[in-house]
Amino acid sequence: MPKSWLHKILRDEAASGIVLLLAGSAGLILANTPLADFYHAFWRVEFLGIHYAGWINDALIPVFYLVVGLEIKREMGSHGSLSDWRRASLPIIAALGGMVAPAIVYFICVAGHPEFYRGWAVPAATDIAFAVGIMALLAKRLPPSLRVFMLTLAIVDDLGSILIIGLFYAGQLDALYVGNALAIVGAMWGLRRLKIDRAWPYLLLSVPLWYCVHHSGIHATIAGVILAFALPRASGKKVLSALHAWVAFAILPVFAFANAGVTLKGMTIESLDHPVFWGIVLGMFLGKQIGIFSAIAVAVKSGISRLPPHAGWAQVYGMSILGGVGFTMALFIGSLSFQDGALIDRTRLAIMTGSFLAAVMGYMVLFLTSKRSSRHGA
Secondary structure: OOHHHHHHHHHHHHHHHHHHHHHHHHHHHHOOOOOHHHHHHHHOOEEOOEEHHHHHHHHHHHHHHHHHHHHHHHHOOOOOOOOOHHHHHHHHHHHHHHHHHHHHHHHHHOOOOHHHHHHHHHHHOOOHHHHHHHHHHOOOOOOHHHHHHHHHHHHHHHHHHHHHHHHHOOOOOOHHHHHHHHHHHHHHHHHHHOOOOOOHHHHHHHHHHHHHHHHHOOOOHHHHHHHHHHOOHHHHHHHHHHHHHHHHHHHHHHHHHHHOOOOOOOOOOOOOOOHHHHHHHHHHHHHHHHHHHHHHHHHHHOOOOOOOOOOOHHHHHHHHHHOOOOHHHHHHHHHHHOOOHHHHHHHHHHHHHHHHHHHHHHHHHHHHHHHHHHHHOO
């Protein structure tokens, strides 16, 4: 992966993480002030028959997944961190452990309540912007290999989230719309066969593709992923370059502002004593770090993989804790998991609580261990 591109991603993620935090905080604050009614009413306003909140979740988030898909595609290229199995195996194994363990913790917490099982994937997603952004704030203390490792893990984690949404959060399929979507995908494949490298024909086809996928019962995010892998490599790089800042500094903050507005009025410690709340908090804070760190330990001790160069076990543990920061994607999956308003509020509050704990503890562990490592030249 070109060094200049990596530095640009890390620099942007550090800044976008701060913007994302401010946007989410603003939504939480507004939802608990006298402006709360206006805040909630605004997102219920309809445009072309769809609420503003719906446009964000169903139209803007697919653009985010387009960017994620292009980043995954780029990492799978000849110089990317996913191009060689020996380099990619450890973050892939770590990402899988980081998805399985939180789900297990969640199921343990909600055992006996099948009506809550649908939320199992909420604590399983790592947020690229926050997790990599926090590591970027420690850039002078951490070995570059560890930051690349975290970026790769977060990308693989997002790919897993895409598959989870497509497989487990799809509605009842509409054969007509699915068929039309497949026909449009076939047209994109035809453009590739004709070696049409310009982006605009693919972008034009992406509009009816999004419409068909949106009405097919499959979540519209999949349309963004399909477009990412359909675009020719050169055009994909241009689209990624054009959209990256918009996604990082506009789309994701707007999403956070719209979805973080949890009403805390009436909530007490007793009201938070709920299996979904603790399943998500413990899944994100404990499940993630246990899953990621255990998977890395097994892979390294068995000889399958090696630790990132110049990174110690304590730093790897701190990075594993940061894997529990799941703000953006966790909120999105949470919105797909439940319909009850009070339960959605608990879910959002649990996500923010788990992410906050993981961010603070992960940062502290990395800060302390990196300072000690630099002294000893590790």
